[in-house]
Amino acid sequence: MKNAPLRKVCANCHNAYVEGDKYCRYCGAPLGTPKFIEEEFSCIYGPPPVQRVHTCTKCGFSWSTCLMIDDEHWCPKCGAAAPVTAVESDYDGVPVQPE
Numbered sequence: 001m002k003n004a005p006l007r008k009v010c011a012n013c014h015n016a017y018v019e020g021d022k023y024c025r026y027c028g029a030p031l032g033t034p035k036f037i038e039e040e041f042s043c044i045y046g047p048p049p050v051q052r053v054h055t056c057t058k059c060g061f062s063w064s065t066c067l068m069i070d071d072e073h074w075c076p077k078c079g080a081a082a083p084v085t086a087v088e089s090d091y092d093g094v095p096v097q098p099e
């Protein structure tokens, strides 16, 4: 697959990170010093449009994710804990029914 998009991933936990991040959002490992890895992007179908906002407890950097399983816990800028501070859903007014 010559044209398959590549993504940069953490050498420690192999989760994707964004260009410019200094720390892995998933495991908190410092990025950049070890060689970065590029993996073929694997497409996951049908994620619910839920957006979570993370805010760093130390430097205040915030970003949002729209993943079904959100495993991002660390600030990409300073490596401190960055818990979810807000959750937004595109399902406006539609209650989520349990099973």
Ligand SMILES: [Zn+2]
Residues within 6 Å of the ligand: 010, 011, 012, 013, 014, 015, 024, 025, 026, 027, 028, 029
């Ligand atoms: Zn990692």
Ligand SMILES: [Zn+2]
Residues within 6 Å of the ligand: 056, 057, 058, 059, 060, 061, 075, 076, 077, 078, 079, 080
């Ligand atoms: Zn931070």
